[in-house]
Amino acid sequence: MMEGLTINEAARTTGWSARMLRYVEQTGLVSPARSASGYRLYGPAQLQRLRTLKELLARFDVGLSDVAFAARMAENRDLRDAVQSWLEAEARRPEEVGPEDWLRFEQEKHEKLLAAA
Amino acid sequence: MMEGLTINEAARTTGWSARMLRYVEQTGLVSPARSASGYRLYGPAQLQRLRTLKELLARFDVGLSDVAFAARMAENRDLRDAVQSWLEAEARRPEEVGPEDWLRFEQEKHEKLLAAA
DNA sequence: TCAACCTTACCACGACATTGTCAAGGTTCT
DNA sequence: AGAACCTTGACAATGTCGTGGTAAGGTTGA
Structure with missing residues (x-):
């Protein structure tokens, strides 16, 4: 029934920790869908965004808060x-x-x- | 000889504290000229930038680090x-x-x- | 049923952001 | 000379960021 990966599966395939996936969601940068019972469900697009986000942060040594601010400016x-x-x-x-x-x-x-x- | 306002004068006319003017300079956002003996000298342009910066931060509730990041992106x-x-x-x-x-x-x-x- | 997941809500810790204040010493002006 | 500035540097308090845990309880699948 699962229309995507659960949080720990997503963590394994993206390099983030489950804890950080929840934190990233809190910043509004990557929000997965939810199952009927509330489980987070990460689809291919979210997984890709999480991977490239990780690359972005590491490559330019910026923080999630920096990207969040850029998003705020974009909106x-x-x-x-x-x-x-x-x-x-x-x-x-x-x-x-x-x-x-x-x-x-x-x-x-x-x-x-x-x-x- | 003073080609501009000293730090405490600038503080009074901009609403920043002298401490914060040094901090703002440290972030690279507003850098005053220096006298021969090392005194900070704030000219009209710097004073205006300091005032509008203050407005900007208060109006949108952003931090100096946010504006500093925007500057980094611009560069x-x-x-x-x-x-x-x-x-x-x-x-x-x-x-x-x-x-x-x-x-x-x-x-x-x-x-x-x-x-x- | 029961192990293995998931959820939210906390506590904690080090690093950094934001301010203030104080000390030791140089500069300016009268 | 001496009051009133200025400089850098440091210590400190509070707050947020990034991250890891742990606890109490719901969901899933064999």
């Missing part, structure tokens, strides 16, 4: 725009405009981005 | 591409292609992205 346009525009200000060269105009420009831009409720 | 193309493609897999509907093709597609995509040293 929330306001957050993404606010963060990106804040970061862009850093790269921009003040020489492109007069220092005064530059500051006013930045100020107005952020006021707009942060103003909306 | 590192490999990291950005790897994270984004991992996240995109979540949104994609397996119905667009057959389940088999879908899985193979995902597998190959991530192999490529994670393969490069």
